[in-house]
Amino acid sequence: MSEIYEQLSTAILEGDASKTPRLVNRGLKQGISPKELLDNGLIVGMDEVGVRFKRGDMFVPEVLMSADAMSAGMLILRPLLVASGAKLLGKIVMGTVKGDLHDIGKNLVSMMCEGAGFEIVNLGFNVEPDVFIKAIKEHQPAIVGMSAMLTTTMRAMGHTIKAIEEAGLRETVKVFVGGAPVDKEFADTIGADGYGSNAPGGAELAKQLVGAA
């Protein structure tokens, strides 16, 4: 049994998105519960990825490969976990705000969060406040993430938070923001719950916001 856990965490560490689902299926066949496969295999692998990344032994493209492998495993496990009533990390609705076409940072954070076990609803870029609100209603996320690369579009983050408030949904979600010109002070000013200065830190922050770190 411990052999499959080790194989799983190694597959995650090596970023092997074809081997991971095979191992997950093998584990399930052996009668191991989805929760145990997640906790003792996948998450152990992702935690080690985090340690190595912080230490400088792993780099972003390698971390993303691991996140891909994690997602491939979760694709099988998530419905089983939901059915068994296990507590999951929940959804994050992500978008680059209205007027802004800069996509890469937000996508990077999305991939990192997905790797940490969140489910991501990616709204893309140039996202109107209404579209955020519609997505919150539809997906009931734990967190809303917003990105902006320009000071003028940073303003749209403020407008979006206000719109979420006016829709009566502010209490249902945590909001975190990021982007090159954004800082903690600004995040506080517009009433966001969190600010991430870089993509790798985003996943950590998301976990903190839902009380899982």
Added chain:
Amino acid sequence: MQRRKTNYLVNATPTFEVLSQDEIEAIYYSALTVLYETGVRVYAEEGIQLAYSGGAIIEDRTDDSALVKIPPWLVDKALATLPGKVVTRGPDRKYKMELYKDAITFGPGSDTPFTIDPYTGKRRRATYKDVKNFARLTQALPNLDFHMSLGIVQDSAVGTYDRWQYLAMLEGTTKPINITAVDLDGLKDQLEMAYIRVGGKDEWRKGPLFSLYIEPVSPLSHSEEVIQKLIFATDNEIPFVYTPCPLAGATAPTTLAGTAVQALTESLLGIVLSQLRKPGAPMIIGGLMSNMDMRTTVYCYGSPEMALLSAAYTQITKWLGVPMYETAGCSDSKMFDEQAAMEASMNIATAALVGGNMIHDVGYLEQGLTSSPDMMVASNEIISMVKRILKGIPVTDETKALDVIDNVGPGGHYLDHDHTYNRFKTEIWRPDLIDRQVWENWESAGSKTFRDRVHDRVVEILEAEEEPLLDENMYKELRRVCELADERHKSEELDYNMFG
């Protein structure tokens, strides 16, 4: 009389190349393949129609965009009318930025959210006063030929900060400026301000007061705002910079040749649209290309890849016959320190040696997020030093000085020779802030480091008393444009102060 043997070649300056002629052509023809086969996404109906009318293929339409594919012949046609020389002039008409093959000019970068306070040394959001001060520094530094803001004015309304930023720069410098605009309306207002400053459109046409910065988003995306600015600039004889900022490994291939191909594809779309709109419209292409640091995910401004890619791209622009928006004088360091000086020296030397034209971003720290007056003053000295290297070593009978050597002979000296007296000032570079004192004198002058001396100069420039560059009426007229813009855009602002 100068006598030379036959087949004698002269290197009037040092030469520096990254790519061979064949490699330049390989990158160019690959960009044509991407433009024709992959295509670029354009988010503006006006731009899509313009491309279509010229012969482009339009596919994959969405609500707000289309995939635009440009056949190679259309690029050839555009390049045939693209000017090889672009000139802007300051309000003081003696200041010119003349861009053409191998002509180098230097200037700062634009729009950093943060700046280093010259008195506290702390990083904070940039204000109107900072932007004015940076313009005053450019005015005072002889090796800076054009100006860019080095800060976003963040103590004004957010949606109209560009007009205030332009006003702050006009208060500080009479050199040519490369502006940014929040949107089309911001560009129109700044053009109106420029007409006021220079005395009307006819005077503008004798030498535009500013060029405009336009940035398509990599990979291969051209927003509505970008296309609107391009068309307005083209119609109104505003030279503009069309520069993508691809990030190798993230928004472009991690291989530098692939990044260059993609950047060129992005710039060529701008060239095709501008020349379709108005053959002969002046533009400058970039180019601001670097790699993503794969530990921190930041855009590197001090990396060797940034300098190398910019130099390679400069060679491509020389081959195309279009001025280049080069990048140098910038660093990833958080303060003006040894890393900043080292990175700036590397990229300034590389950009100048290869013959980059509009070499910008002098004064940038922290991946372009923070500006530093000290970095600017230090870069001015680095540029001065590099300019000496660019002068090379002329080899003539007179400079070889055989008669002087013979005249002095073994054991003599040259210090009081006429040849020395007549030539040492032009032959040997004299530093300004670099220290060469003997130990005792350096110590008695306060044991100041390069950093200290640079900072002293910053303070000296900022505290110098000057006559205002704008008379009261002119200032009022310019300010009125800003205030009217604030009034028009009031409803877009948040109902609280964004930056505390």
